[in-house]
Amino acid sequence: MYFLFVVMNDSVKLFVLYLTGGCALPLLFxxxxxxxxxxxxxQTVNDTVNVRGSSSYYENYHSMQEIYRWMEAVVKVHSDLLQKxxxxxSYEKRPLYVLKEKSKNAIWIDCGIHAREWISPAFCLWFIGHVSTQSHLITRDRTMTTLLEHFDFYVMPVINVDGYAYTWSHPSVRSPFLKGCPGASHFECQETYCGPYPESEPEVKAVARFIRDHKDTIKAYITMHSYSxxxxxxxxxxxxxxxxxEDLAQKAAKAIKRTTWKTYRPGAGAQTxxxxxxxxxxxxxxxxIKYSFTFELRDTGTYGFLLPPREIKPxxxxALSAVKEIAQHVLQNL
Incomplete structure (x- = not known):
């Protein structure tokens, strides 16, 4: 069986050719x-066009180099609130930073474990931009202000810094983050390569060490991915x-539905x-860490990992509405 693409009058038709009989059958697509x-x-054209800290800045994707510069700038401007x-x-000796919103008990949010999922780091930047400007806004996010009074937020904008930097010039991922179990591959060229042993990569080791050291104060773990x-x-x-x-995941999904009318499906990973x-x-x-969630952000397959910048803000x-729903539940059940 062969797949044959035929261009006809500026349109593309796909046929499946069977060797037996030599017939061609059309395939819907x-x-x-x-x-x-x-x-x-x-996606890459507006990396540094907008002023850092402006609303438009957070509605574009940014390179790893620019994210480092942004971290320096945002911590300097909001030194009373933020700590780097x-x-x-990393493996390629790029520094790994966590941004901390100063408070008491903690909630961890990480982004950019998978390098090609650009909407994930975009959320972490947007989240920091949102919470760090609350004290300067006339109309504040009262829920977020309350949460900041009770929680530290450890936010790691990009875990896989080497892979993320690589995807700005190449279409693949540099280093895996899996451990050997059913569903992972032991072949290095596979996307699901599990690595030679658990926590073999320096990025994973650094994050795991930090979370272990703070596990008694981290009350929720949230990791951002895409898509689905x-x-x-x-x-x-x-x-x-x-x-x-289960109940809290359903509440988070309902919070999203109220915010943008988008449907997010809640469930246990393997079963979902x-x-x-x-x-x-x-x-x-x-x-x-009792409350632990993975978010698969937009979309459901139209753009996949190439989510347009216009989709960043919504x-x-x-995602913020869901994070707040989880954080409020944690606060009420401390």
Whole structure:
């Protein structure tokens, strides 16, 4: 069987050719993205055009180099609220930083574990931009202000800094973050390569060490990914389901629905999508962090990992509403 693309009058028709009989049968299809290269160029063109801290700045994707510069600037401007914590370095010796919103008990949010999921770091930048400007706004986010009075927010904008930097010039990921279980591969060229042993990568080791050191004060773990519009909770490495999450995941999904009318499906990872070993939410939950979630942000497949910049703001708004829902629940159950 062969796939044959035929261009006819500026349209593309797809035929499946069978060797037996030599007949050609049409196969129904639809084009999701007509100009992939154009979409990629639009994602990178506004990296440093907008003033840092402006609302438009947070509605564009930014390179790893620019994210480092942004971290320096935002911590300097909001030194009364923000602290930048160095936790280690990557395989390629890029520094790994966590931004901390100063308070008491903590909630951890990380982004950019998977390098090609650009909407994930975009949310972390947007989140910091949102919370750090609350004291300067006439109309404040009262819920967020209350949460900041009770919680530290440890926010790591990009975990896989090498991979993220690489995706700005190449279409693939540099380093895996899985451990060996069913669903992972032991072949280095596979996307699901599990690595030679658990926490083999310096980025993973640095993050794991930091979270272990603070596990008694971190009350919730939230990791941002894309895509599929899901609110996932443990477990992903087994078909077993944790007991602490289902109702809260449904509340988070409802908060998103109220905010942007987008539907996010809640559920345990393995039961909702597929068995996936090495999930950081599973690890955090088994470490003792009671509330642990993975968000799969927009969309559901039209653009996939090439989510246009115009989708950043609404995606961040709906994700923020879910984060606040989780944080409020944690606060009420301390």
């Amino acid at each position: 639809r084009v999701l993205m007509g100009d992939v290269q154009g979409i990629i160029e639009k 914590i160095y936790i280690g370095s 519009q899901l609110v996932l909770f443990p477990y992903s490495y087994t078909m077993n389901k944790s007991k602490d999450h 999508i597929y068995l996936a070993p090495g999930g950081s939410d599973d690890w955090a939950y088994d470490l003792g 995606t961040c708004l709906e």
